[in-house]
Amino acid sequence: MSEKQNRIIPLELAGKRLxxxxxxxxxxxxxxxxxxxxxxGQVSVDGEARRPRDTVTGGEAVWLEPLPEAAVTSKPEPLALEVVxxxxxxxxxxxxxxxxxxxxxxxxxxxxxxGLLHHAAGLVELPRAGIVHRLDKDTSGLLLVGKTLTAHTALTRMLAEREIxxxxxxxxxxxxxxxxxxxxxxxxxxxxxxxxxxQADGKPAVTHYRVKERFAAHTHISVKLETGRTHQIRVHMAHRRHPLIGDQVYGGRLALPRGGDEALADVLRGFRRQALCATRLELAHxxxxxxxxxxxxxxxxxQALLNALRRHAKSMAGDD
Structure with missing residues (x-):
């Protein structure tokens, strides 16, 4: 359990809810x-219990005794994690x-x-073992974890305020x-x-994308999230009628480009996950x-998918 903390409510906070x-x-x-x-009852004000909505006047003594998180019940397992x-x-x-x-x-x-709980045992005391955001099972790439309660709280706040x-x-x-x-x-x-x-009554969701490379029947894009809704990129691109290659939920029918050979068809049929990777993160520590x-x-x-699409695009350009 964390140590009990004592602080005085500053006078400039007078009139605010506790x-x-x-x-x-x-x-x-x-x-x-x-x-x-x-x-x-882990917080007292001038030695008494108070309600969250109670108004403060400033100068009161606050005692806080933090409780450790007890929500994580998963067992540690030795998994090979790629730590960036x-x-x-x-x-x-x-x-x-x-x-x-x-x-x-x-x-x-x-x-x-x-795997995280095995890598850093202290994560058991944090919400969701410190995981700040999620990636779908079949989406690869970078994922943030806060190792302390202070860091996890700050990262969660930064994510909500679109600072990551x-x-x-x-x-x-x-x-x-x-x-x-x-x-x-x-x-x-x-x-x-x-x-x-x-849906009109859904949560706000904004996705920015730009073209990196065009092929005969597909496009390689870079995407930046402004919000972070479940399946956001996959849903938004499908909404634009450009679903991601390999998306088993939102992808629809497989698109085989005109003039594609069997090798390309095998690559496209064999890519059985959404072609999506979280490649870059920028934030303040x-x-x-x-x-x-x-x-x-x-x-x-x-990369193999991109190479196959490039080979086909080059062969079609040669035919022209």
Missing amino acids: DQALAQMFPEYSRSRLTQWLKK FEDEDLLVINKPAGLVVHPGAGNLRGTLMN DRHYEAVCNGVLTAGGTVDAPIKRHPVDRLRMSV PLNGEPLEFQIALPDDF
């Missing part, structure tokens, strides 16, 4: 967590396609969370003439609960503010 004042006084903890501790960066506060992992991030029905073992830039590369069906932005709200599909869909940038190469299967 939970708002606490969030400013203890920025290392989220407001929701502080509210939970208030309700559990690690210090006392932050961990950046290159997640391979096929690795589930969080345990769930049918995936209780062998997840990224199980997440860049992806993808290959979609169809030939895009130019880049653009998809600004379309997303929520759970009304019938198929495993899918997300664009959650504790010292140092600018950080992480970038990885595309995985082998993604």
